Each structure stands twice: as structure tokens, then as C-alpha cells.
Amino acid sequence: MATKLKIKSGDTVLVIAGDNKGKQGKVQKVLIDKNKAIVEGINLVSKHKKPSAANPQGGIVKQEAPIHISNLSLLTSDGKATRVGYKMEGDKKVRFSKKSNEVI
DSSP: OOOOOSOOTTOEEEEOSSTTTTOEEEEEEEEGGGTEEEETTSSEEEEEEOOOSSOSSOEEEEEEOOEEGGGEEEEOTTSOEEOEEEEEETTEEEEEETTTOOBO
């Protein structure tokens, strides 16, 4: 069974551990089963590509590799890292920033 993750695609996150510590970017995709996310411009790896119809030249391509969710922290609207909580607003469950108490 997959766990509930507090980061969604489209969120702006800060890398808090690893080689890319301190960098920030937008989450492109969340891999729920692996507890990882692909973040724009973060954790770039060189991938050797064979020539194909789409890429007739082939060669070495830089692309984003998944990074573990535990190494990411959500950013608030003023650009500070925060933890995420959930609360009910009326009959809707919403995410909120534990640092500034604002709804995300």
C-alpha cells in the first residue's frame, strides 16, 4: 500500500539534504510507490541516448532523476521552508503551512 505524501506535482520545493542542498524547483512528477519526486533542474544525471527517429544525433542528454521525498521541503509563498499539516475548512480537507499557518 502506498503512503500519503504531503508534496504534490506543481509545488515549489527546497532541497534540504544531498548534493543539491539549498536549490529549489518545481515538482514535475511524484512517484508515489517509490516515495520520490522529479524536480525541475534538480538532481541532473547524464544519460547516454542511442540515435532514434526523435533524436537522430543521439549522444549524452542531461535529465532529472528522482529525489527522495524526505530530502524535500515545501516552500511557502514568501519562500521559507515549512512542514505540511492538514485541517478541515468547512467540509474540505486542506493542506496548510505549519510555520505561517496559511493554506497552501
